[in-house]
Amino acid sequence: MIVNNLSKISVNELIDCFLKAFEGYYVKMPSDKNYYKERWKAASVDLNFSYGMFDKGKLVGFIIHAIDKRFGKLIAFNTGTGVLPEYRRKGIVHSIYDYALRDLWMNGVKSSTLEVIRKNKKAIRCYEKVGFSISKKYKCYSGTIKIEKSDRINIKELALKSIDWSKLPYSGLMGIVASQYHQTSKAEDHRKWIALHIPVTLSSTNYFNGNDKALNVVMKLIKTTESRNKN
Numbered sequence: 001m002i003v004n005n006l007s008k009i010s011v012n013e014l015i016d017c018f019l020k021a022f023e024g025y026y027v028k029m030p031s032d033k034n035y036y037k038e039r040w041k042a043a044s045v046d047l048n049f050s051y052g053m054f055d056k057g058k059l060v061g062f063i064i065h066a067i068d069k070r071f072g073k074l075i076a077f078n079t080g081t082g083v084l085p086e087y088r089r090k091g092i093v094h095s096i097y098d099y100a101l102r103d104l105w106m107n108g109v110k111s112s113t114l115e116v117i118r119k120n121k122k123a124i125r126c127y128e129k130v131g132f133s134i135s136k137k138y139k140c141y142s143g144t145i146k147i148e149k150s151d152r153i154n155i156k157e158l159a160l161k162s163i164d165w166s167k168l169p170y171s172g173l174m175g176i177v178a179s180q181y182h183q184t185s186k187a188e189d190h191r192k193w194i195a196l197h198i199p200v201t202l203s204s205t206n207y208f209n210g211n212d213k214a215l216n217v218v219m220k221l222i223k224t225t226e227s228r229n230k231n
């Protein structure tokens with residue numbers, strides 16, 4: 001068996017393997033092939049940086065990657081891992097990742113990330129064996145989004161530098177708040193307290209849970225001032 005990228009196989013062959021690997025999965029996967037073609041296109045899936053295990057030319061396992069930039073650096077996001085049932089417990093995912101991470105690195109993609117359903121202990125163990133660790137936990141909800149026809153939403157990419165980090169979203173007040181404090185990021189403001197000199201202890205747990213302690217303190221202060229002014 002050999003590992004290779006998926007640039008030379010047809011998308012239909014990949015989808016066939018995907019559907020077999022995801023049979024009986026926690027979430028019922030759509031069987032319409034166009035769904036995957038559109039979804040992967042929208043997600044920037046790149047088959048040059050997606051990889052598979054081939055047994056005598058037949059695809060038996062895969063890791064599908066979308067490639068994009070985050071904070072100016074290329075990152076690979078795993079949008080699907082699967083191994084045909086009869087090929088499982090042979091370390092195939094491990095072998096694909098061994099090849100993939102090296103190939104990605106050599107091509108300038110130095111970060112790799114993925115999401116996995118918490119119940120999927122098999123997959124979590126498998127990813128941990130490769131070297132991944134859990135950095136965030138999400139709550140996922142499903143439902144129908146109701147949008148008025150008149151609602152127009154324009155989504156556009158903004159350069160980090162063009163954002164006015166000093167305007168608070170709730171009150172619109174101007175203040176200087178440390179906007180990012182993750183150790184590897186390029187923080188715009190390295191201070192660990194806000195202009196009013198309220199000390200805020202920062203931790204990676206808060207960072208990964210999306211809890212901006214600096215902003216919380218400012219909001220608390222604004223609310224206290226507002227209620228004091230009313231009385």
Ligand SMILES: CC(C)(COP(=O)(O)OP(=O)(O)OC[C@H]1O[C@@H](n2cnc3c(N)ncnc32)[C@H](O)[C@@H]1OP(=O)(O)O)[C@@H](O)C(=O)NCCC(=O)NCCS
Pocket residue numbers: 021022025080081082083084087088089090091092093094095115116117120121122123125126127129
């Ligand atoms: C999850 C999946 C990709 C694992 O593939 P695999 O080829 O069996 O994985 P590996 O052989 O590389 O397993 C590596 C480790 O994962 C864990 N693991 C894999 N299958 C397991 C199982 N059935 N029970 C317990 N642990 C398991 C083990 O720690 C294993 O190492 P070990 O065999 O040395 O004990 C495969 O089961 C699959 O395709 N499942 C359906 C689709 C899916 O869930 N994809 C992941 C979505 S995020």
